Amino acid sequence: MTFLPPSTNAQYNGAKISPIFLLLTAIMTLAPGLIHSFLPDGGAGVIAHLDMGDKRDLVIGVFRWEGSTQLALGLGLLAIAVRYQTLTALGLSLVIVERGLMTLHGWVLSPPGIHHPPEHFASPVSVILCAVFLVLSLQTPKA
Numbered sequence: 360m361t362f363l364p365p366s367t368n369a370q371y372n373g374a375k376i377s378p379i380f381l382l383l384t385a386i387m388t389l390a391p392g393l394i395h396s397f398l399p400d401g402g403a404g405v406i407a408h409l410d411m412g413d414k415r416d417l418v419i420g421v422f423r424w425e426g427s428t429q430l431a432l433g434l435g436l437l438a439i440a441v442r443y444q445t446l447t448a449l450g451l452s453l454v455i456v457e458r459g460l461m462t463l464h465g466w467v468l469s470p471p472g473i474h475h476p477p478e479h480f481a482s483p484v485s486v487i488l489c490a491v492f493l494v495l496s497l498q499t500p501k502a
Contacts, residue, residue, distance in 0.1 A: 363442065371444035377496035378447050382440035384454055384489065388433035391478070395426025407476035432457065451493040458485040 371378065394402045401422030403409045411418040432453070439450040465479035 363438070366442045367445040368442065371447065372499050373444075373447060373496035374492075374498060377451070377492045378440045378444045380488070380492040381436055381447055381450050384451075384485070385433050385436035385440055388429050388436060388454075392426045392429030392433050395422045396430060397426075401426065407474075409474060409476070447496040448493055451489045451496060455486055455489045455493065458482040458489070462486060 368378075391402070394406065398405065400411075400415075401419045403411055403418050403422050409418060436450050436454070439446045459482075461478065461482040465475065465482060
């Protein structure tokens with residue numbers, strides 16, 4: 360028994376660009392995951408420019424937790440993009456849900472005037488791009 364089942368890439372029928380986009384999305388998920396997990400302040404100060412005040416340990420802990428979830432998601436997306444391309448639509452859908460919720464929380468449900476870290480600006484763009492590549496991944500080639 361092997362750790363990973365055989366690749367399903369030969370069975371993928373969608374647009375070839377969609378798994379490539381998913382690979383880029385995986386990398387763009389893993390990079391902040393590494394930053395949030397291993398940068399001394401988790402990126403809260405040096406990247407997001409948050410005033411952590413007397414809650415520094417709490418903020419850094421939350422950033423590290425987010426980094427852990429980003430690393431897990433990014434590794435899953437990487438596996439899909441490289442080895443299991445038949446799951447490309449699922450991977451893109453998961454990113455749409457994640458980034459869609461981030462957009463909702465960052466721009467709609469947060470109080471007016473809050474500080475917007477860089478991800479608040481990238482999330483809505485990610486949702487749109489992933490939706491485009493999701494549609495492409497679901498298209499079957501013309502005979």
